[in-house]
Amino acid sequence: MAAVQETIDQVRQIDVDQYKYGFETAIEVEKAPKGLSEEIVRFISAKKQEPEWMLEWRLDAYRRWLTMEEPTWARVDYPKIDFNDIYYYAAPKSASGPKSLDEVDPELLKTYEKLGIPLKEQEILAGVEKPRVAVDAVFDSVSVVTTFKKELAKAGVIFMSISEAVREHPELVKKYLGSVVPVTDNYYATLNSAVFTDGSFVFVPKGVRCPMELSTYFRINEKNTGQFERTLIIAEEGAYVSYLEGCTAPQRDENQLHAAVVELVALDDAEIKYSTVQNWFPGDKQGKGGIYNFVTKRGDCRGDRSKISWTQVETGSAITWKYPSCILRGDDSRGEFYSIAVSNGHQQVDSGTKMIHLGKNTSSRIISKGIAAGVSQNTYRGQVSAHRKATNARNFTQCDSLLIGDRCGAHTVPYIEAKNSSAQFEHEATTSKISEDQLFYCLQRGIPEEAAIALIVNGFVKEVIQELPMEFAVEAQKLIGISLEGSVG
Amino acid sequence: MLEIKNLHARIAEDGTEIIRGLNLTVKAGEVAAIMGPNGSGKSTLSYILSGREDYEVTEGDILYNGESILELDPAERAARGIFLAFQYPVEIPGVATMQFLKVAMNEQRKARGEAELTTPDFMRRVKEAAAELKINPDMLKRPLNVGFSGGEKKRAEILQMALLEPKLCVLDETDSGLDIDALKIVADGVNALKSPDRATIVITHYQRLLDYIVPDTVHVLYKGQIIRTGDKDLALELEANGYADIIGQAA
Numbered sequence: 001m002a003a004v005q006e007t008i009d010q011v012r013q014i015d016v017d018q019y020k021y022g023f024e025t026a027i028e029v030e031k032a033p034k035g036l037s038e039e040i041v042r043f044i045s046a047k048k049q050e051p052e053w054m055l056e057w058r059l060d061a062y063r064r065w066l067t068m069e070e071p072t073w074a075r076v077d078y079p080k081i082d083f084n085d086i087y088y089y090a091a092p093k094s095a096s097g098p099k100s101l102d103e104v105d106p107e108l109l110k111t112y113e114k115l116g117i118p119l120k121e122q123e124i125l126a127g128v129e130k131p132r133v134a135v136d137a138v139f140d141s142v143s144v145v146t147t148f149k150k151e152l153a154k155a156g157v158i159f160m161s162i163s164e165a166v167r168e169h170p171e172l173v174k175k176y177l178g179s180v181v182p183v184t185d186n187y188y189a190t191l192n193s194a195v196f197t198d199g200s201f202v203f204v205p206k207g208v209r210c211p212m213e214l215s216t217y218f219r220i221n222e223k224n225t226g227q228f229e230r231t232l233i234i235a236e237e238g239a240y241v242s243y244l245e246g247c248t249a250p251q252r253d254e255n256q257l258h259a260a261v262v263e264l265v266a267l268d269d270a271e272i273k274y275s276t277v278q279n280w281f282p283g284d285k286q287g288k289g290g291i292y293n294f295v296t297k298r299g300d301c302r303g304d305r306s307k308i309s310w311t312q313v314e315t316g317s318a319i320t321w322k323y324p325s326c327i328l329r330g331d332d333s334r335g336e337f338y339s340i341a342v343s344n345g346h347q348q349v350d351s352g353t354k355m356i357h358l359g360k361n362t363s364s365r366i367i368s369k370g371i372a373a374g375v376s377q378n379t380y381r382g383q384v385s386a387h388r389k390a391t392n393a394r395n396f397t398q399c400d401s402l403l404i405g406d407r408c409g410a411h412t413v414p415y416i417e418a419k420n421s422s423a424q425f426e427h428e429a430t431t432s433k434i435s436e437d438q439l440f441y442c443l444q445r446g447i448p449e450e451a452a453i454a455l456i457v458n459g460f461v462k463e464v465i466q467e468l469p470m471e472f473a474v475e476a477q478k479l480i481g482i483s484l485e486g487s488v489g
Numbered sequence: 490m491l492e493i494k495n496l497h498a499r500i501a502e503d504g505t506e507i508i509r510g511l512n513l514t515v516k517a518g519e520v521a522a523i524m525g526p527n528g529s530g531k532s533t534l535s536y537i538l539s540g541r542e543d544y545e546v547t548e549g550d551i552l553y554n555g556e557s558i559l560e561l562d563p564a565e566r567a568a569r570g571i572f573l574a575f576q577y578p579v580e581i582p583g584v585a586t587m588q589f590l591k592v593a594m595n596e597q598r599k600a601r602g603e604a605e606l607t608t609p610d611f612m613r614r615v616k617e618a619a620a621e622l623k624i625n626p627d628m629l630k631r632p633l634n635v636g637f638s639g640g641e642k643k644r645a646e647i648l649q650m651a652l653l654e655p656k657l658c659v660l661d662e663t664d665s666g667l668d669i670d671a672l673k674i675v676a677d678g679v680n681a682l683k684s685p686d687r688a689t690i691v692i693t694h695y696q697r698l699l700d701y702i703v704p705d706t707v708h709v710l711y712k713g714q715i716i717r718t719g720d721k722d723l724a725l726e727l728e729a730n731g732y733a734d735i736i737g738q739a740a
Contacts, residue, residue: 435579436543437579438579438580438581440541440542440563440579441575441578441579441581442581442593443540443562443563443564443567444539444540444563444564444567444572444573444575445567445589445593445596445597445649445653446564446567446568446593446596446597446600446653447564447592447593447596448564448596448600449564451592451596455581455584455588455589455592456581456584458583458584459581459582459583459584459632460582460583461583462583462584463583
């Protein structure tokens with residue numbers, strides 16, 4: 001993804017706070033009326049040409065949501081959200097559904113070009129050295145295009161927007177949707193179940209190793225619009241898939257809501273690797289604007305010897321509230337969570353994971369690197385639990401926090417629970433500051449302060465960066481550097 | 490090349506004056522040794538030359554190639570060719586030595602308006618310089634100074650010095666913590682860098698290092714001032730009689 005690099009370099013020139021993807025695409029859109037009601041749920045479902053069972057599912061979620069309370073336990077602080085002041089559906093007029101690239105509005109293509117996301121298969125194919133990555137591009141509430149569908153289909157892999165999947169593969173969607181994150185799981189997941197608009201659907205059949213990286217690129221463009229992404233990934237027995245999502249949004253004064261639900265299902269011997277590079281608009285220097293990123297991500301290691309690995313690089317959003325988790329149901333299954341969470345300015349991050357050990361001989365590993373700068377607050381919150389039948393459960397957790405400056409905060413909140421005596425859990429935590437000595441040493445070698453901080457921070461997060469697919473690792477490193485610009489002095 | 494004039498400097502935090510009217514001139518091609526008892530201000534001098542913010546210059550000036558460098562930050566001074574080999578090299582976890590070298594070299598080149606090194610060119614330079622200093626290539630893959638032995642740390646400092654090609658090298662107690670074999674390797678490395686357009690300041694407590702890096706001039710620093718200047722024999726005199734005599738004479 002050299003194009004991403006180019007974008008980063010280009011936008012580096014622009015001096016609008018630190019955020020580099022703050023531009024807006026001028027495009028005609030079709031929106032649902034503001035606010036939330038049964039009518040709106042019906043409107044969304046109709047727009048998506050959904051079958052009746054899907055509409056009922058949504059309405060059921062909506063009715064349950066009405067009875068629920070917004071959670072307040074996270075270490076984040078924000079004014080109450082008026083859920084009736086949000087648009088729940090916005091779609092570029094030209095893109096009523098995924099279609100061939102020739103039919104996509106050129107403005108949209110330009111947007112993704114600007115973001116460095118390759119959508120033209122020919123161009124990607126032309127580049128010999130470039131890794132091939134299939135992309136599903138989601139713009140506000142709809143998927144604009146999904147690349148390499150045909151080629152993937154040859155291998156038996158289904159990669160399409162969730163809206164399409166509801167229509168084309170209802171049996172799979174019915175079987176798996178909500179099976180990892182139940183409709184009533186939590187306030188935002190229930191809201192998402194009622195109004196989700198688009199996201200990706202991946203199905204990798206038995207014994208298939210997905211021939212390329214899959215990725216979804218989420219972009220929120222419209223003002224006052226919530227994005228309710230729904231992603232469902234299923235890896236059948238012995239299948240393997242690596243999936244990456246990226247997120248950006250324009251720079252706006254108002255806060256915007258992103259409440260996603262991601263469900264992963266791994267059957268016997270299957271492996272899913274899910275990577276996120278989240279760079280939603282974080283708000284400006286004064287803390288105005290930015291995305292509220294309230295996300296439920298959960299993987300179910302349903303089969304024996306299955307493996308789910310989450311890797312996340314979180315640099316954006318005004319508020320992040322997210323705990324990609326693994327339910328280790330199958331015997332000998334394994335869960336991993338590698339996280340880098342960078343907070344600067346007024347950002348608030350409350351993120352971590354849950355590793356729920358249910359099966360025998362299950363193991364999990366958590367490596368979390370939090371970096372706090374500016375006046376931000378960065379919390380790691382994680383739960384590791386072993387069921388009484390989860391004999392020989394193993395967990396290793398390492399939480400490291402790095403503070404830059406003296407007005408930010410780092411917090412570690414681990415919950416550890418073992419209900420059988422054979423479980424072995426280890427937890428290590430450190431908090432450190434970039435020392436004056438380290439900075440001076442770098443300066444003396446001719447490395448200017450910001451480059452020095454980027455270098456030291458990249459050293460700090462190296463263990464996690466190594467877990468990212470190679471082509472994204474370099475970009476992630478640069479992104480972290482950019483996110484911390486202006487963090488000292 | 491370097492002219493320090495009536496320099497007064499103090500610790501910024503508490504105002505303690507450390508350097509009290511120091512005068513020193515070092516010419517291009519010269520190796521100058523600065524010796525002195527503990528607490529005389531030797532390390533402070535090296536920090537002030539390289540621009541560490543913890544110290545404040547209250548009076549006097551430091552001219553480098555005829556221009557005052559007091560307003561320059563440490564990175565700017567480095568790009569102009571001032572290099573400090575640290576007494577206690579700092580650990581940078583997670584950053585491979587090789588990566589650090591590349592960033593440092595390219596940042597300096599950038600500051601001087603030169604093109605970045607190509608990877609093959611960079612690799613060739615590092616390989617050659619490392620071989621000279623008997624540095625095992627595996628060491629270059631390890632995070633800088635993390636878990637390095639005393640000898641490895643000092644060799645890594647000299648490796649950086651060789652690659653950055655500074656004009657003014659300041660070696661702060663480079664001999665501390667080295668056994669005699671490591672000391673020889675380090676001294677050979679420093680001697681190999683001697684050139685008519687490069688000056689070296691060797692700060693040391695003991696004469697031992699000066700057997701291997703032979704100075705042109707020797708200066709005795711005491712209570713923030715140069716109290717005596719001589720040639721290499723002055724170092725031998727100090728070794729034989731200690732600092733007490735000279736200090737006594739100066740008082």
